[in-house]
Amino acid sequence: MTPAHTSHSPELRAAARHFGRRTFLTATSAAAALAFAVNLPGTAHASTVNGRKITENPFTLGVASGDPQPASVVLWTRLAPRPYEPGSGMPDARVQVQWEVAHDAAFARIAKRGSVTAFPEFNHSVHVEATGLEADRVYHYRFRTGTWISPAGRTRTAPAPGAVLGRLKLAAVSCQAYHDGYFTAYRHLADEDLDVVFHLGDYLYEYAVNSAGGARNYTDRVLPAHFNRETVTLEDYRLRYGLYKSDPDLQAAHAAHPFVVTWDDHETENNYADETPENGVPPEEFLLRRASAYRAYWENQPLRAPQQPAGPDMQLYRRLHFGQLAQFDVLDTRQYRSDQAYADRAHVSGPESEDPSRTMTGAQQERWLIDGWRASTAVWNVVPQQVNFSRRSLDLTDDPKLSMDAWDGYPASRDRVLDGAKSAGVENLMVLTGDVHVAYAYDIKRDYETPGAEIVGTEIVATSVSSGKDGADKPATWDTYTTANPHMKLYNGRRGYVTVTLDQQQARADFRAVAAVTTPGAPVSTIASFVTQAGNPGLQQV
Template identity: 55%
Template sequence: MPAPTPTPTLARRTLLGGGAALGAGLLTAGARPQDRPLGDPFTLGVASGDPTPDGVVLWTRLAPQPDAEDGCGGMPDHPVPVQWELAADPGFRRIVRRGGQVARPALAHSVHVELAGLPAGREFWYRFRVPGRTAHVSPVGMTRTAPAPHTWASPLTMAFASCAQYEHGWFTAYRRLAEEQPDVVLFLGDYIYEYEANDYVAKSGNVRDHLGPETTTLAGYRQRHSQYKTDPDLQAAHAAAPWIVTWDDHEFENNYADLVAEEQDPYPTPEQFAARRAAAYQAYYENMPLRAASRPNGVDLQLYRRFSWGRLAEFHVLDTRQYRDDQPNGDRFPAHSPERDDPNRSMLGAQQEAWLLDGLQRSPATWDVLAQQVMVHEHDYLPGAARGFNPDSWDGYTASRQRLLDAFVERGVENPVVLTGDVHKHYAADLTRNPSDADADPIGVELVCTSITSGGDGSDEYAAGRSQLADNPDLKLASDQRGYVVARLDRQQLRADFRVLDRVSQPGAAVRTRASFVTEAGNPGLQPV
């Protein structure tokens, strides 16, 4: 197999590879020797996330043997003390905070350090250390706090991505995303895939294999997360900026809906499926930079939440999997059954929907950004007069979507921006209150990012995309290449650059901009640049 993409030097931020050199004198006071020496416990890298004006979450997970079949990463079955350090410079000459936390077997020796009381709108660097006879120091990560509330922040650069199937390609897009030096990364789902090796094959072929069988147990999900986390390009993206994450389906099981499995006959009992969901949610929390408020409780995990970026942007992070009704039409394409229009069916569930609509009405921000998973705009996939909709998207929940679109207007949301993943394509679309009216004025925009790797090598010659543009008048872009989106927001406009790679079947591909669009504050609608 080709070697992974080499680690470049990032001029402004020291990210990977500097931890050991910097760690000679790190936090030696109070170090306690371990029962036995460990190998390098930081094979999964470091991460940060959920930034607020006065804090952020720092994450790592100890795993000297990340491919261990029991999912424990080669760690002993007892707690291990971990020290952490936060600095105002990449050389750790100006220490801001330091402390310790215990990594416990019950959470797969993961560490979630929730910091508070930090100055707003500042950059920080962080690292971890496991003391002992042979001390180990982690790579260095860079993070930041959000701007102070009710202040006009400087322009925001956010990157968003989704759908990284390990077998389908090299994670070069993560490396390129890190090189963009975004202020924050939003990940919109399908961080891992649950399939056993070669169960899901890309058109360009699979370039590497999943470890183990399909993930159904806690050990299996932990091992799968570990395998993905060992990728150096993914580690670079995590170390470059704080992440705000949400999931889609493959973190658990393809196209599940609440506690309804994709295939129900034959399939495990409801009790077995619930146990699988609890295992998947547990492993997800352990491997993401999430706050304790998101720690799972059995089959439930509170993932929808809200973050402010001064008065510039409000991030409404949604969960379109855990609370939805089952897909209409037996989840078969195309969805034509009347069930999709049933007003009693919901994509978000009543509680999350009320939380979202209330938050949209209260938001003081210029831009209200919905970070979510599946396409909102009405999207006809069949050419010509025929009509065909995806039952797994908001097209399968039209009443739920209409309540959202109505709220944009009735609750005075001037600049709604929906961020979407899932479909392994770049799409850009205007949102209208009446999708069937080709002359309706836009009330917001939807930016759909393609996959990091899922689907394998794409093509710039996307015939189906041209057909979809012709059949969907609100659609402005359809592209079948891998990549991500970078959006830059200020008080006047949002500019979205759809970034693509020509291949993922080999590492090291360059990135380029496939298309760019601008939407002006107070004047919804996408304009090509």
């Protein structure tokens, strides 16, 4: 665990003295607390500047779309002529932004258009919920302000409710530490034929990025010194998104496909759990940091209005449907979890981790998940989430150590989820996971001790985009993990992403990896492929 950078701590502590946890979340003080951490639009910024007065390209961060529904999709951009500077080079005023959705890439056949306000209080980010679209259709979109026109993006709406689909192809990505290497995997992802991309967390990292970009080792640019510290304040997080989203490979992937995003820990701070930080600062101080991190996350992602945060809280878990083929229950396993057992160190399972009151999701999200399964008519019920779900023994002893940050540290919570899936009659359960910077493929079981025990689902773990630097096909723990975990069908440590193709009969996972991330432009290849049959869980390599 890395201690937080402390240069802003006096500022945070001074504010935190006014807002204890209970006070922060009461209705009477939430507005005041939010005003400190993340101002809302109001009369203080009533002036509007004409986009024609913007003299530099404001669309340096590209465009994105997300959370597709049958008749709508979210469109995103952020005005930032100088994204590496505080304020991003924008005036402290509102700006009108026009948007267009077209049936064709040339924008000759406009489907929808409108205008939206970019508020300085939201860092001039734009979230358009384009409605009235046709189901299961490809659209092209762009933005305009003054004389400036954004790059064009391509998106796709979800199929109509009840539609019987022949197939659906998705990708899962996670963990993109800028300082660990180039986002080459995203350049290849942009060229894939996909319906949707799921980002499973660690979109950015709070750690310092030096003037050379860390492992990128820039020789043609020097990054500003304010990146070379840990993110703590709202301005810190905003600037870090400006750094990450200026990456051309990431921009290419967002412009090519709609994204469905969920966070893990590093969007705020390593291994935090609910209101508990990793480094022992008071909870009320951490909640101010969390409010800033959550606000910057919403500002920089293609998320709908219900996901807009209120102070240190943000409902990110949500459900998407793709006809009768797939239901996606997107989880948040950070905001509501119990603190990690045994001081968050690898530990054998014991009374502290096995406490039945411990939760990974919180009671409300757990009920929401299981109730959603009971109502599901989908062939595939897919759960995009953050941390390792299946058991992962870390050594070869009879009582092995387990990760207390993963579901192994919350076995009662995992059992309740699997009991819920069984009671709901879920036959084809698939869990999509990030976090661990390696690719895994698991058969999910309730009993990992008995050979031949029933397989109840499939877990597909996407490796990192860049975190961990180049990686290797066989990490140092490969022999130990593959021997200790016979339900683990793949373990590979290279960087990349995974695609999953669903149809009425089977799901196929193709693990894609690049040769290196510390040098740009590496080729991509498929390192392994697996299928699991509908109604007959269990992974088979192909």
